[in-house]
Amino acid sequence: MEPLQIIEIFVSGIVVGGLYSLTAVGMTLILGVMRVINLAHGSFYMVGCFATYFILVQAKLNPILALFLTIFIVFILALFVEKLIIRETKTDLMRVSVATFSLAMLLEEAIRIKWGKVYRTIPTYITGTTGYSGITFDNQRLVASIIAILVITGLVLYIKKGRFGRAIRMVQQDGEMASMLGINVDVVNMTVFGIGAGLAGAAAGLLAPLYMIYPSMGWPPLLKCFAIVILGGMGSVGGTIFASFIFGVVEVGTAFFYGSQWAYAAVFLIMIIILLIRPKGILGKDIF
Amino acid sequence: MKKFLLIGICFGLVLMTNSLLWAQPKELKIGLLAPLTGPISEGGQRIANSIKMAAEEINAKGGLLGMQIKLIEWDTMGEPERGVTGAKKLIESDQVWGLIGIFRSGVALAVADVVAPAKKLLMVTDAASPAITGLVKKDYEKYKVIFRTGAMAPHFTEVCYPFFTHVIKAKTFFFVAENTKISRDIYEAAEKDLQAKGIKSLGTAYVDVAASEFMGELARIKSLKPDVVFTHIPAAGGVAFQKQYYDAKVKLPQIIVTGVMAMRNVVKEMGEKSNYASVAAFCWDVPITEKTIPFYKNFTKKFGMDPEGYSDVRSYDGMLVLADGIKRAGSLDLEKVIKALEQTDYKGAAGRYVFDETHQAKWGEGYLNGVLVQYLDGKSYVFWPKQYANGKYKVDTRK
Amino acid sequence: MDFSTFKEKWGMSPFILLCSLLLLIIVPFITRDNFLLHVIILANVYVVLSAAWDICSGYLGEVNLGHAAFFGLGAYTVAYFDQWFKLSPWISTLAGGGIACMFSLFIGFTSLTLKRDYFVIVTIAFAQILWSIASTWSSVTGGEEGIRHISNFSSKVIFNYFLALALMVICIAILYAIVKSRLGRILLAIHEDEYASKAAGLNSSFYKILAFAISSFLAGLIGGFYGHYLGIVTPESLSLGVTFNVMAMTFVGGSTTIFGPIIGAYIITFLAQYLYFFMEYRLITQSLALLLIVLFFPGGLIRLIFKSAYR
Numbered sequence: 001m002e003p004l005q006i007i008e009i010f011v012s013g014i015v016v017g018g019l020y021s022l023t024a025v026g027m028t029l030i031l032g033v034m035r036v037i038n039l040a041h042g043s044f045y046m047v048g049c050f051a052t053y054f055i056l057v058q059a060k061l062n063p064i065l066a067l068f069l070t071i072f073i074v075f076i077l078a079l080f081v082e083k084l085i086i087r088e089t090k091t092d093l094m095r096v097s098v099a100t101f102s103l104a105m106l107l108e109e110a111i112r113i114k115w116g117k118v119y120r121t122i123p124t125y126i127t128g129t130t131g132y133s134g135i136t137f138d139n140q141r142l143v144a145s146i147i148a149i150l151v152i153t154g155l156v157l158y159i160k161k162g163r164f165g166r167a168i169r170m171v172q173q174d175g176e177m178a179s180m181l182g183i184n185v186d187v188v189n190m191t192v193f194g195i196g197a198g199l200a201g202a203a204a205g206l207l208a209p210l211y212m213i214y215p216s217m218g219w220p221p222l223l224k225c226f227a228i229v230i231l232g233g234m235g236s237v238g239g240t241i242f243a244s245f246i247f248g249v250v251e252v253g254t255a256f257f258y259g260s261q262w263a264y265a266a267v268f269l270i271m272i273i274i275l276l277i278r279p280k281g282i283l284g285k286d287i288f
Numbered sequence: 289m290k291k292f293l294l295i296g297i298c299f300g301l302v303l304m305t306n307s308l309l310w311a312q313p314k315e316l317k318i319g320l321l322a323p324l325t326g327p328i329s330e331g332g333q334r335i336a337n338s339i340k341m342a343a344e345e346i347n348a349k350g351g352l353l354g355m356q357i358k359l360i361e362w363d364t365m366g367e368p369e370r371g372v373t374g375a376k377k378l379i380e381s382d383q384v385w386g387l388i389g390i391f392r393s394g395v396a397l398a399v400a401d402v403v404a405p406a407k408k409l410l411m412v413t414d415a416a417s418p419a420i421t422g423l424v425k426k427d428y429e430k431y432k433v434i435f436r437t438g439a440m441a442p443h444f445t446e447v448c449y450p451f452f453t454h455v456i457k458a459k460t461f462f463f464v465a466e467n468t469k470i471s472r473d474i475y476e477a478a479e480k481d482l483q484a485k486g487i488k489s490l491g492t493a494y495v496d497v498a499a500s501e502f503m504g505e506l507a508r509i510k511s512l513k514p515d516v517v518f519t520h521i522p523a524a525g526g527v528a529f530q531k532q533y534y535d536a537k538v539k540l541p542q543i544i545v546t547g548v549m550a551m552r553n554v555v556k557e558m559g560e561k562s563n564y565a566s567v568a569a570f571c572w573d574v575p576i577t578e579k580t581i582p583f584y585k586n587f588t589k590k591f592g593m594d595p596e597g598y599s600d601v602r603s604y605d606g607m608l609v610l611a612d613g614i615k616r617a618g619s620l621d622l623e624k625v626i627k628a629l630e631q632t633d634y635k636g637a638a639g640r641y642v643f644d645e646t647h648q649a650k651w652g653e654g655y656l657n658g659v660l661v662q663y664l665d666g667k668s669y670v671f672w673p674k675q676y677a678n679g680k681y682k683v684d685t686r687k
Numbered sequence: 688m689d690f691s692t693f694k695e696k697w698g699m700s701p702f703i704l705l706c707s708l709l710l711l712i713i714v715p716f717i718t719r720d721n722f723l724l725h726v727i728i729l730a731n732v733y734v735v736l737s738a739a740w741d742i743c744s745g746y747l748g749e750v751n752l753g754h755a756a757f758f759g760l761g762a763y764t765v766a767y768f769d770q771w772f773k774l775s776p777w778i779s780t781l782a783g784g785g786i787a788c789m790f791s792l793f794i795g796f797t798s799l800t801l802k803r804d805y806f807v808i809v810t811i812a813f814a815q816i817l818w819s820i821a822s823t824w825s826s827v828t829g830g831e832e833g834i835r836h837i838s839n840f841s842s843k844v845i846f847n848y849f850l851a852l853a854l855m856v857i858c859i860a861i862l863y864a865i866v867k868s869r870l871g872r873i874l875l876a877i878h879e880d881e882y883a884s885k886a887a888g889l890n891s892s893f894y895k896i897l898a899f900a901i902s903s904f905l906a907g908l909i910g911g912f913y914g915h916y917l918g919i920v921t922p923e924s925l926s927l928g929v930t931f932n933v934m935a936m937t938f939v940g941g942s943t944t945i946f947g948p949i950i951g952a953y954i955i956t957f958l959a960q961y962l963y964f965f966m967e968y969r970l971i972t973q974s975l976a977l978l979l980i981v982l983f984f985p986g987g988l989i990r991l992i993f994k995s996a997y998r
Contacts, residue, residue, distance in 0.1 A: 005511060012503035019501075037807075057557065088982055093807070094750050095985055098938050101931055102978040109971035112325065117333055118593045119548055121527050123559030129535055138535030211500040212527040212548070216327040220498040223815070230808060255504025261467040261494040265819035268812040275805055275812075276797055325970045363969065367923045368833065373729070373960060377722040394832040398919045401835070417832060467823055469830035494823075 008135045009252050015137065017248025018145030019207055023221055024228040024240050025152050026199030032235025033172045033192045036090050039100040040081070041225060042218030043107040044197040048074045048204025049213045050111055053120055056209075063125040067205035074201030075194045082193040087186070104218065112215040124209040144206035149241075151202060155195070156237055168192055172235075227267045231274055316355040316620070318343075318610075319362060319378030319387040321399065326365035328523075331599050332391050335414055336361060337591055338600040339388055342607035352611050353620070360384060364395050371395035375402040385620060386410065388606055391599070393417030393470065404430050407622060412436040413606035414599040416444070416470050421646040432626055435647045437606040437636075439570060439598065441473035443651045444545045445481060447658035448518065448568040450672045451543045452487055455660070455681050458515035458541075460488050464505060464529070465520040467494040474520055474545075490514045495521065500528045506536045514540065522547025527554065531561040539684040543568055543660070552594040555663055564684040566662040566671075571597035571638045574659065574676035583637040597638075605636030609649075711852055715845050724848050728916065730956040731855040732909050736929075737936045737948035738862050739905035744934075745942040746871065747898045748878035749799065753810030754933055756817050757787040757903040759925030761910025763821070766834040766920045776840050780911030787907020788900050795896035814925060821922035833921030837914050847916050854912060858905050863945045865901070874898055935977050941987025950989055 027041050051073045055066040085103060089095040124140040131137070159165035170178040171188045179185045211217070224247070232243025247267070254263045320339055323332030343357045351357065360382050362374035371390070378384045379402070386409035390396045396415035400423055403410045410433055412420060418441055423431040439447075452458045461482065465471035471494065479489050490512045493505040502525075509517060517540050521529050526548040533542065543566055548554055550569045555562045573584035583604060587595045595601060609632060614620065617628035634641045639656040641649050649656060660672035662681055669679030715724055736758060744750045761783030768779035790813075798809040821828045828834070840850055865871055876884045877891050885891050914920045923929070932955065940951025955973070962969045984991055 005507060008507050009504065012507065016501050016503060085978070085982065089985075092985070094744060094934070094938070094942065095981055097750070097752070097807075098931075098934050099978060099981045102935075102974045102981060105974035106971060106978060109325070109974060112329065113967060113971065116329065117591070119330055119524065119527070119551065119554050121554060121557045123557060124531075124561065127560070129537070131537070136535065136537045138532070141535070210528065210531065212524040212554075214330065214524050217524065220496075220500070226808070226811075251501065252504040252507075255493070255495075255502070256508050257504075261496060261823050262819075263499075264496050265816045265823070268816045268819070272809055272812045272816075275809055324967055363967075368919055368921050369729075369917060369923065372917060372919075373722075373725060376725050377960075381720060381722045392831070394921050397832060397835055398917070398921075401918060419832070469825045469832050472825055472830070 004135070005256075009256055010249060011135065011137075013249030013252040014245050015141055015145045015248070016252055017245035018148050019141070019203075019210075020221075020224060020228060020247060021152060021241050021244035022148040022203035022206070023200045024225045024232075024244050025155070025237055026196040026203075027225045028229045028232070028235060028237060028240040029199070030193055030196035031229060032237075033168060034086070034090065034189050036086060036096055036193075037093070037100070038086070038193075038196075039097060039222065040104040040107065041197070041200060042220075042222030043104040044074050044078060044200040044218075045204050045221050046215065046218035047077060047107060047111070048201035049208040049217065050115060051201075052205050052208040053122055053213050056122055056125070057120075067202065070205040071198050071201040074204070075198040078194045078197030079190055081197075082190045086193060087189070104222075108215045108218065116215040120213045121211070122209040122213070138210075140209055144210070147206060148203070151199070152237065152241060155199075164188075164191070224267070227271045230271050314355045315358040316352055316614075317358050317360055317382060317384040319375070319382065319384040320359045321362050321364050321371060321374055321378075321387055321389045321395070323366040323391050324361065324363040326363075326367075328366045328391060331414070332364075332366070334591075334596065334600045335389055335391055335603040338587070338595075338603040339413070339607045341586065341590065342604045342611075346608070346611050352614055353618070357611070364390070364392075366392045366395065368392075368394045368398035371399045372402055375399045379403070379406050379408050384408070386610070388610060389413055389603065390415050393420060396420050397423075400431065400434055403433055408433060409610075409622065409625065410434045411606050411610045412438055413603040414438045416441050416473070418442070418473060421648040424646045432647070433622070435610075435629055435643060437609055437641060437649045438602045439651070439656075440648055441470055442477035442481070443570075443656075444474045444520065445478040446651055447570060448543045448545055448660075449481075449485075451541075451566070451568065451660055452482060452516055453485060455672060456516055456541050458487055460490050460514045461516040461518050462490045462509055462512055462514035463492040463518045463520075464509070465492070465494055466497045466499075466523060466525060468497065471520050478518065487515075495525060495529075497523060497525070499525050502529050502532050503536070506532060506538055509540070510536070510538055516540070517542040519544040520547070524548065527558060530565050531558060534561045534563060534565075537684075537686060539564075539686065541681075541683060542566065546570055546596060546598045548596075550596045550598070550661075552668060555668070556666065560665075562663045564662070564664060564682065566660060566681065568658055568660050569597040570656070570658045571595070571601045572659045572661060572670060572676070574670060576639055576657075576676075577635045577637060579635065579637040601636075601638045605638055605641065608636055609634050609641050708856070715848050721844050724844050726957060726960045728848055728851040729960070730953045731851040732913055733932065733936055733952040733956055734855050734949050735858045735909040736906055737933050737940070737952050738859055738945055739902045739909075740933050741937050741942055741945070741948050742862055742865065742874070743898050743902035745937065746866065746878060747874045747895060749895060749899065750807050751810045751899065751902065752807050752927075752930055752934075753812070753814030754902075754906060755925050755927065755929035756810070756814035757791060757906035758910040758913070758929060759814075759817060759821070759920075759922070760787040760790060761907030762914035762920040762924045763828070763834070764907070765911040765914035766837050769837050769915075770834070773838075776838060776915045780908060780915065783911025783914070784904045784908030787910065788904040791900050791903030792896065795899045799895045799899060800892055811927075814927065814930065818922050818925040818927075821925055828922070831922055833919055835919045837918050837920065839915045839918055851912065851916070854909065858909070859945060859949065862905075866945055870894070870897075935973075937987075938985075939977065939980050939988060941989035944987070944989050947987045947989040951987065954988075 023045055030036055030038055048070045051070045052066055055061050055069055085099050089099045126140040126143050128139045129136045130139055159168055167183050167188050171185050175185050228243045228247050229240055232239035251263055322336045323329050343359050347356045364371045364374055388411040390412050391414050393415040396412050416439055421436055424434055463475050519542055545568045549567050573581055575581055612634050613625050613629035617624040630643055632641055632643055642655055644650050659670050659676055661668055661670050670676045671679050671681045740754050764783040764786045765779045768774050768782055798806050822831055873894050881891050936951035936955045937948045941947025
């Protein structure tokens, strides 16, 4: 095993981790601020992918516009979902789980009936590859990974410094106090949900050209996000990003040595072990 | 006045219903089992549509033994329990004459144990486990109702042989497949048969069915440097794998056996990432028989997408072969139909159908065969066998 | 017999209970339709699964999203015992319940001591790991083709029908007895406020693990019956799909009631099998209906119908 191979695995893992991080941070945001387990998070990603497909391939608009449009579509969808479904059910874990799961199935079936008869894929819009002595990376993947990190960094800065960000942090700390101080908690929650979903939409816009697009594509990302978020600590954005990288490297490494057939089981096993040893995750705050 | 009108309408209705009853030919009910919803519904819909297309053609020509074929669908969702429930419902409630279709060997094997005691014919068109026809071998009297026009696991390797032995003249290969039992069955056959031809296996990589990232596997392939990469990822991951294969500049000759990469409308949307990919397809729109090209034309026109060449064609042919068997038997008596089917020699869209003693449609020269196709710069061309070839195989020579 | 106190105590008029039971008993004698019998058997299986789930997730409040794991464990246990030991189906079914219970004890000891919402995740993870092993390790588990030719109780549909009915009645009776007993009140108390219950001197961990174990035992037991009845066992029985079906049924019927899951299981099973006129739209109709019920009738149908008896 040459050192070059180790570097290749490591760097690939980081890149892959970066790809997962956007959706994972979306989930951790919702989990951290609203304390809601949204089982339809993968569906938002899936809807975003279909939106990107139609905008790019059928309407043939430019990719940057497609990305923003996709984020916008998913954001609006999420606002509706929050107002109609989440707000009503979030107090009861069982209720919110069934509600979001039914929503996820509903979205999947609706898309399947209308557009699911054919497999689809999108040509990558950032072409070419970057390489160094035998290790090559597809530019779309690299750029997507980098943009993901930039977006998350921007978001974190906004939450830490911006006015609205302060409102979010206040609501997360103590909702009642926040509303007494005049903050409209409902609006804050709705926006946070929208942003969380919007991140999944952004991931869709950046990643859709890498894979194939089909109605059931939302479930694997959902389960992976769960694993990452728990690993990194629910509610901690930094922990989630860190966990995404670790996850990516573990995934690529396992695939290299053993074949990824066991990766799925391994991921959940690691999740259980982490939960038992250190329930807060790597950098997490105990949000439940 | 109103009374007369009323009587007139009633009379007219009675006449109408009577004529409807008289004009209605008897129906031959056949149950269609396929996953119509759920994660594998894309393939299931294709199977169902192909069978329906075949039934419509038969009905348009006057039906079968004077009866119109009526297909009754049941959504199995790929789950054996739903398959069993559906088979029971179709056989007992709907009183179908026989069953056709099925996707997923797990479902087929479960349904086999429902049709066998009930003595109803089952035409399997897309479930490749050797265990299915193995049942016929093990207990002929019980399972002789099962026939298969679909391919069997070893055929997935045999369709690729020419690539190994004639095009590349390989000495080693590496197997990448989605993590299903059928992949393992394929590898088992491949390892044995290729070894007999002097071709060694350097290893295997099984990927999760829902996986979309393959950097690890590709790194391993690059480090092992096999002469041929033998790929079986028929579902969504297949496109992602090919894209990453191209990007990682693996450049080793790759043969992909059927699946999503055989669908030209999907491959077209991949852009340059599909370059150099070669597919071993069970069928293509070349004149394998006189039915092949019309099938491709009609399918594309009706459903707006290209056939895959496997699940769709074999299902279409499955319906035709079944109809042909019933026609030659001249009756719906099960024993007669089974005997007639065992003597099938029928030219379907994919080739010539003859069943062997385990009721499996025979594979090989003069029976059912495949073609090897390559994609380059937005075009696809057959490079094997010579009689249909319109291009030569090109190796990836990028820097 | 004083019907009003019976109704108060049992939450449902005894009349309705008796009539429904009688109807179910008569059905196989008035119809030749084996498909209907098959669907009723499936419904009964899901009744046991859902009611068992309700004890742990509804009454106790520890939502178990890996319920399918215990169902599947029962089914696979039966398959292996049949292959290796050739035991009578009665014994292997009981063993199915036992093995499922054993696993639940292990999980319970390790995760019910954590705060409530982690249990949810551990149970999902457990079920997913088992599902992944069952699908991947084909040499041992048969992969997605599963294990076939499991011996059955009887090849006669009627026998299986009444066995399923009997199992359903027995399990519901057991669960009902638990719910109305001191144990039931303890579970509700722990659900309401665990700290207060602890302060009052209850060993809450013991009761939590007990409820989880009972829930899993029954799931494994009916899983064993399922394996013998279908004759085939596949990773599907371990899937999230089963757990969510159970959740939907409990919810639609009415959680934290014992008769709610019965109604929910029957309605959803029948809808799933009989809505075949619009095969393609079945799933979307089900999801939409479930979503609407969750939003507007969170108490479930049983609270809608029997308003007086339930809060």
